[in-house]
Amino acid sequence: MSRVLIEPADYTTCLPAVRKALELFPQDMAGKKVLIKPNVLRIAKPEEGVVTHPALLQAVVRAVEDYKPASIVVGDNPGLFNYGDNERCFEQSGLMEAAQGYYQNIGTDSVQMDFDPELLPRVGVSKAVLDADVVISLPKFKTHGLTVITGAIKNSYGILPGGLKAKLHKASKTPERFQETIVDVFRLRVPDLFIMDAVVGMEGNGPASPDLRDIGRILAADNAVAMDAVMASMMGLxxxxxxxxxxxxxxxxxxxxxxxxxxxxxxxRIPDFKLPPLGGEDHMANADIQEMMRSKAGLKPRADPELCTGCGECIEHCPVSALEMGEDNIPEVDADTCITCFCCQELCPEKAMSLQ
Incomplete structure (x- = not known):
């Protein structure tokens, strides 16, 4: 039987909750290489609820230090194409300081691994992830417009460096297939422990939604499926x-x-928790709902002119170059080229992109 800890906490009391998690799910870290992987989607301030909060990362680093590992690496591959953007994401989110000197850009060195011949025969995985004896994953309690939730399993998508994540988005083609793809990535190197930031969660059309909820919890488990199941149940899903x-x-x-x-x-259960469109309605035995999920691939991004600043981030990071700057400095999509990978929505710093 799997166990999941649900511990009351706020960002000033993370350390006791983390130490309790390590007592319940002990890890052999003495003299070992430990990698700590937060969820760092993009450049974001801690109060936006987009990334793992620096307070939780700092608490995990301090708790792990007590076990005297041989080395500690803190790193992630954000959803951007350029490896140099990793530092910017960590610095501007406060995670660089929280890493207490253990930050490493894990996107600069990767190891090729066999994957799925129907998608990509081989993928690169950050070498630091594969070299670690113990991997501790720090997911965020969030929704996701494509995968419904982004929790323990989805957090491992960040073991892929650079633009590889977007390539798999493109190769997966449908929301259903992408939900399976993230599991295939997850099993390339299953983390040993999961400590989730559920102090402030995200609802609505995540993973970069402005709709936040105060939950006041830290979750922990040594099994990602169990943790994501509990997270979904808390959302009412x-x-x-x-x-x-x-x-x-x-x-x-x-x-x-x-x-x-x-x-x-x-x-x-969190009352009136807002799930994404078709939130969780991917029921395995319901043909009508399956068709609704397939139709979701027909959604295309549109920029809100009231929010868009014309920064061009969405254009730069579109894996199939489906966006270009249009009139009034507002990006426009080529519907025939767009693969509905949701990258533009995820990476827009102003939350100006929505799918319609």
Whole structure:
């Protein structure tokens, strides 16, 4: 039976919660190489709720130091193309300071691994991830317009450096296939421990939504499927409606059945939690809902002229060059080229992109 800790906390009391997590899910870290991977989607201030909060990262670093590992690396590959952007994301989010000198740009050195011949035969994985004896993943409690939730499993998508993430978006073609792809990436190097920032969560059309919720919790588990199942339940979403969890269970990575998960703490459903469009309605046995999910691929990005500053980030990072600057310095999409990968929505610093 898997266990998931749900511990009351705020950003001033992260350290006791983290130490409790390490006591419940002990890791052999003495003299070992430890990698700590926060969720660093893009450049964002801590109060935006887009990235793992610096307070949690700092608490994890301090707690891990007590175990006297041989080395500590803090790193992630944000959803940008240029490796140099990694530092900017960490610095401007406050995560560089929180890393306490252990930050490393893990996007500059990768190892090729066999993947899926139908998508990409081989993918590069950050060498620092594969070299680590212990990997601690720090996901954020968030929704996601394409995968419904972005939790423990989705956080491992950041082990892929640079533009490779966008290439897999493109190769996956449909939302359903992409939900399976993130599981295939996750199993390339399954983390040993998950400590989730659920102090402030995100609802609505994440992973960069302005809609935040005060939850006041830190979650911990040594099984990602169980953690994501609990996270979904807290959102008011039946975990069985998530294709990613079905895929993970089929691969023997864990189970989302509530009867097989021991909750340490109190699992309380968040009232009126806003899920993304079709939030969780990917029910495996419902043909009508499956068709609705397929139609989601027909959504195309549109910039809100009231929010867009014409910075061009969406154009620069579109993996298929489907966006170009139009009239009034507002990006416009070529509907025939767009693959609905959601990269523009994820990376827009002004949250000006929506899918319509």
């Amino acid at each position: 039946d975990p069985g409606r998530l294709r990613s969890l079905h895929k993970a269970r089929d691969l023997g990575l864990g189970d989302f059945d509530p009867q097989g998960i021991e909750i340490i703490g109190d699992l309380v």
